[in-house]
Amino acid sequence: MKKRKHSIVVIDDEESMRDSCRMILEKDGFLTETAENGSSGLTKVEKIRPDLVLIDLKMPGISGLDVLEKVKKIDSNIIPIVITGYATIESAVEAMKRGAYDILHKPFTPGELRLIIKRGLDRIKLFREAESLRNEKKMIEENFITMVSHQLRSPLVAITQYFEVILGGIAGEVAPRQKDMLVKARTRLNSLLELINDWLDIARMDGGSIVDKLKIVSLEDLINKQVEFLKPYAKKNKVTLSLSSISGSDKALGDSDSLEQVFSNLIRNAIKYNKADGTIKVLIKEEEDYITTEIKDTGIGIREEHIPYLFNQFYRVSRSEDKKQKGSGLGLTIAKKIVDAHNGSIQVTSKPGKGSVFTVQLPKAYNTIT
Amino acid sequence: MENSKAKIMIIDDDPDFRDAVTSILQSALYEVVTAPNPEEGKKKILKEKPDLILLDIMMDSLFDGFSLCNAIKTSKEFSSVKNTPVIFVSAVKEMTGSRFQFKGEDQGLSSPDDYIDKPVKPDDLFSRIERLLKK
Ligand SMILES: Nc1ncnc2c1ncn2[C@@H]1O[C@H](COP(=O)(O)OP(=O)(O)O)[C@@H](O)[C@H]1O
Ligand SMILES: [Mg+2]
8 A cells, every 4th residue: 555645834034944944855765745834834724635744933923823823723643843043941831831842942853853754653552543543442342233233133144045945945845844944944034033133222322322323303204114114014014004194293302213213113013913904003192291102003912911011022922813924022111212312202092903003202303504 | 047146246345245145146046256345345256257145234344235336327337247147245234124215315316226124034135136136
């Protein structure tokens, strides 16, 4: 890789100083700019964002110390070095206090200039290395769950992909009994994939970073998207699904990725635990401090005694009506964790044999600028 | 069938996934080329000029797919193939979610033409490919 040229701005009112610095630095391969006073120097620093600035302390106009402070403000990564002809301890201390990295005494030899520049650049290099390590570490931490998820899922995905090929008859004809077994095996694999997803969602929640990401979310848009996405699944189960009414504002304060998860889980359940020719209606309404969303189904319902435990991890209701429904018992746990993290609430009322209503309340967004 | 000649390129670091999807695509008479990493992918895109690219989002690094897609769509090096449709393939993106989509765009990266979840269903894959090839 080609290395980027380092850039240096020299701010000094003495022409001979500027010229000699430029000569030495350009010969050493630096991009060099010079300025004869503080204000034009600062303009150049702002424009070029050099790696390093040499500032003469004593100049007419803005003083060297002020220039120094302003350079630090423009970009704290720039290394400022002050040049001074009258090396009093006081001025040196003052310069260091205000953020100078080093001090160069006039008159100096090319060797001294080079040494001091090299020290400054070494520091930049160290700083950049530390920063890139920090960034890498941060990225791994932030995306840890995504990476684990990827590693757990990849082998399963590869296996399932082969099943698709074999079951699709692409690799040759499959005998009926074999096909039967492969279909069952694929179903088990899919539940395992879902379990991993659910479990990772919970891990993600416990990492708890939702609260930092709250934005104004249009629940109408968000739920519409889920409804459209899940319609094929509903149809397969002979259930009608619609977002049936919206009253007032639909703007809640939330993290849209996680809220998608909440409504997806609730609507999936409403489909899964419904009856043939059943319906699901989703209603959004504005209330005093909350936007309330109801997901009403005409399904098999839930008996009273189960209700307190529904949101517990791995809790599933076992009953004859839905023996065939598989699940991890984590969907509602995830939904509740997400809603709680939003300072909202989730509740359920149900009549066995008639249907259930899941109610989600999310904090209302008052600011309407999205 | 006229589209039987379309050339599809699979860029994915999982050899089994490449193998399985190659069979799926070949069964529909597509011509298939594959690459196991972004670097080889880059070379082959320019050499093979595929009609469509199936691109794994996460290969060695978390964002390999994003960078490559962005390079194809915007960099000079790829200007001759910049209109090639790209479908992101991922085992991580949730069926419902748009986690990744948003992240890429948040960082100013150009988005792909479509997304598909792994494992891919043959029919779903074919219909997405056909839709993009028709454009
Ligand atoms: N809309 C609903 N109607 C009837 N029962 C429901 C409904 N939603 C959830 N349940 C019951 O609550 C249990 C827990 O739900 P959930 O946490 O989503 O897990 P899973 O669906 O994987 O079993 C389910 O097993 C089911 O019996
Ligand atoms: Mg569920």
